[in-house]
Amino acid sequence: MTASPLIGVLALQGDIKEHELALTAVGARTARVRTEAELAQVDGLVIPGGESTTMSNLAIRMNLIDPLRAASKAGLPMYGSCAGMIMLAAHVTDARPDQQTIGGLDVTVRRNAFGRQVDSFEIDLDISGFGPEPFRAVFIRAPLVESVDSGVEVLSTLQRGGAAGTIVAVRQGVRLATSFHPELTGDTRIHELFVEIVRQHS
Amino acid sequence: MADQEAVTGTSRVKRGMADMLKGGVIMDVVNAEQAKIAEDAGAVAVMALERVPADIRAQGGVARMSDPDMIDEIINSVSVPVMAKARIGHFAEAQILQSLGVDYIDESEVLTPADYANHIDKSLFTVPFVCGATNLGEALRRLTEGAAMIRSKGEAGTGDVSNAVTHMRRIRGDIARLTSMSPDELYVAAKELQASFDLVAEVARLGRLPVVLFTAGGIATPADAAMMMQLGADGVFVGSGIFKSGDPVRRAQAIVQATLNFDNPDVVAKVSRGLGDAMVGINVADIPVAHRLEDRGW
Numbered sequence: 001m002t003a004s005p006l007i008g009v010l011a012l013q014g015d016i017k018e019h020e021l022a023l024t025a026v027g028a029r030t031a032r033v034r035t036e037a038e039l040a041q042v043d044g045l046v047i048p049g050g051e052s053t054t055m056s057n058l059a060i061r062m063n064l065i066d067p068l069r070a071a072s073k074a075g076l077p078m079y080g081s082c083a084g085m086i087m088l089a090a091h092v093t094d095a096r097p098d099q100q101t102i103g104g105l106d107v108t109v110r111r112n113a114f115g116r117q118v119d120s121f122e123i124d125l126d127i128s129g130f131g132p133e134p135f136r137a138v139f140i141r142a143p144l145v146e147s148v149d150s151g152v153e154v155l156s157t158l159q160r161g162g163a164a165g166t167i168v169a170v171r172q173g174v175r176l177a178t179s180f181h182p183e184l185t186g187d188t189r190i191h192e193l194f195v196e197i198v199r200q201h202s
Numbered sequence: 203m204a205d206q207e208a209v210t211g212t213s214r215v216k217r218g219m220a221d222m223l224k225g226g227v228i229m230d231v232v233n234a235e236q237a238k239i240a241e242d243a244g245a246v247a248v249m250a251l252e253r254v255p256a257d258i259r260a261q262g263g264v265a266r267m268s269d270p271d272m273i274d275e276i277i278n279s280v281s282v283p284v285m286a287k288a289r290i291g292h293f294a295e296a297q298i299l300q301s302l303g304v305d306y307i308d309e310s311e312v313l314t315p316a317d318y319a320n321h322i323d324k325s326l327f328t329v330p331f332v333c334g335a336t337n338l339g340e341a342l343r344r345l346t347e348g349a350a351m352i353r354s355k356g357e358a359g360t361g362d363v364s365n366a367v368t369h370m371r372r373i374r375g376d377i378a379r380l381t382s383m384s385p386d387e388l389y390v391a392a393k394e395l396q397a398s399f400d401l402v403a404e405v406a407r408l409g410r411l412p413v414v415l416f417t418a419g420g421i422a423t424p425a426d427a428a429m430m431m432q433l434g435a436d437g438v439f440v441g442s443g444i445f446k447s448g449d450p451v452r453r454a455q456a457i458v459q460a461t462l463n464f465d466n467p468d469v470v471a472k473v474s475r476g477l478g479d480a481m482v483g484i485n486v487a488d489i490p491v492a493h494r495l496e497d498r499g500w
Contacts (some may be wrong), residue, residue, distance in 0.1 A: 012225070012462065013224065013226050013246060013462065014221075014222055015222060015224060016225070017224075049218075049221070049222050050222050050223075050224075050225075050246070051222060051223070051226065051246045051247070051283070053281045054244050054245070054282065057242075058244055058458075058462060061244065061455075061459070082222070095281065096241075096281055111281065112281070115303075116305055117219055117304075117305035117306065117329060117330065118210065118211070118300060118303065118328045120215045120219065121208040121212075122208070122209055122212055122214060122215055123207065123208045123209070124207070138215060140218050140222060141283065141305070184214060184221065185214070
């Protein structure tokens, strides 16, 4: 078991820095991952927020999509926020037909499910295992989880207006994903949970 | 059960949207076909406008917000975010753009200003705004008005990167000076920057703007993009540089790769090969002062 695990942040595009700060705050070491060699060094991988269409495109062009899939199959712990959730999803609806994902999380995710940027919002969520203190969640052109296979644990749902009971945080073994961006709020509980998953795994 | 009250248009939501664009290239497009090329090349967003800055410069006349039909067409053709430009101070154009559902509004000096004294009160909008700046004071005044993202102005439509460099170095230099000041000197700094003291103190503490800082205005080659990223830009706007060049598809891909791999000259060298002609440039020094866009906005 590693005391301070080395957690990679997929560094193709997006809010890489914010994830690094959150991970450092909870005692992890971080490294940017842009190549297969860099991926091989890390104990876990965060896929940051960003534009999933672009991230998928760049992962293909940088010859990283197959190594990422292989790492996922081999059981590397991964956490994805927003675009990262899309990248981990086994199925994506409402995406470009050529959008490719890493997979490893047996869910169906709908891209951009809440509307355009004017519909982006923040809200307090209850997250399973986090106690009574609500989690301030920032949703930016966010995806939602339409359905989950057995074996996927739902950590949080969103109750609002037409979208009552929408799944927005899930865990499947060493995979964690959120529709929202904990890296933007200073609340590090999601990152703490992921680092704990990595620690247990190593 | 937490109190689930959704709030839209918060500063965190607006600034956070720009965070998601970091490390990316935002490309000017004038129709759905160009928007698809941009998205295929890996653009992180597109800027819908009727004429690219080089054409505005060449054709003259008053440059305004684009036709809503054209913006709709572009919104419907891509999955990446769509931005659009409003004239400086033209709050009604901004209201229209918000109603069309654009993801970000650029209150831009590339269009003919509608108000030579006031910028749009961006805090009144749910949609976020990006604004240009040539120095830190100007950037902070835009933030006070509610902008959620800043870009260096450069000199749009020229293919001459020199002003983008000047503005980026100036903004970064102004920030570096603030960080070396003692607290009591920040009051005078705020006066000289013509910016709110609280923002000045925040920048001094953070050592950077509290929002994302992109570069714009004259970026035409992969090397231009790599240089601006090394100078501290969080990402790149490319206007005329792509679709006014000989091979837009390859150049768009090359600029995306150079922005991503800005610190790896081997990659930038590789993607710089065989791009065909760059856009025909205009030296900023040859443009009469009255026609320079950098001086629009105050």
